[in-house]
């Protein structure tokens with residue numbers, strides 16, 4: 001069976017700043033190839049500016065790469081239009097570091113989740129209220145919180161709502177870009193546990209983007225390490241964590257903020 005997502009030779013650059021006679025393009029993603037199988041989680045790791053978000057945006061179809069291909073379920077994402085494009089948008093959902101982006105500050109958070117159901121025509125209008133309650137339950141939130149506005153929730157609760165909104169469309173792939181980076185350590189662990197539950201209960205595949213290799217250790221089946229736009233190492237999580245091949249991966253491992261002997 002073909003991979004759910006197959007990225008091949010992806011390149012993306014931006015106009016670099018500087019005087020016109022020296023102006024070159026800054027390469028953000030440089031010849032990146034990777035794949036994600038159905039129901040699997042890939043951790044995409046690298047320091048700030050290594051091109052992780054740019055790669056994520058190319059996969060989501062939000063940024064157009066200059067070269068390369070993104071095949072989702074066997075179809076080139078860049079060529080999608082009309083119905084096929086909206087079906088892709090239903091099946092591939094982003095979760096960002098800042099959940100405010102997916103929540104309207106004026107609305108009770110339940111309405112934001114309901115909006116996702118309405119938008120993609122999931123379920124009948126009659127049973128959508130029950131679905132919103134189920135989704136709150138699914139992400140470990142008291143459904144009574146659905147009536148609250150986002151500014152009255154904690155950061156962790158808001159991220160749970162954003163995850164519920166992403167799950168509303170019953171996606172096959174979630175692209176989570178630094179989803180726990182803005183949260184306290186203890187809340188980070190809770191959200192990571194939630195991602196692991198979703199993986200085992202719903203079988204949804206994910207790309208989990210983070211600058212912290214320690215974060216993906218438990219969440220991902222495989223790890224891809226990015227450095228200056230290139231993928232320098234990919235492999236099963238155990239292999240990359242246990243026997244890293246690239247010096248840069250070793251640097252990231254050494255930066256994990258906890259005593260290794262407790263791991």
Ligand SMILES: Nc1ncnc2c1ncn2[C@@H]1O[C@H](COP(=O)(O)OP(=O)(O)OP(=O)(O)O)[C@@H](O)[C@H]1O
Pocket residue numbers: 014015026027028046047048049050051052053054055211
């Ligand atoms: N819209 C843009 N215009 C110009 N340059 C950009 C743009 N977006 C990203 N870049 C540049 O591309 C490179 C990769 O950026 P990107 O945001 O993908 O990195 P990242 O790995 O996600 O970093 P971070 O961990 O800080 O989020 C950086 O040098 C960045 O300055």
Ligand SMILES: [Mg+2]
Pocket residue numbers: 052053054177
């Ligand atoms: Mg980023």
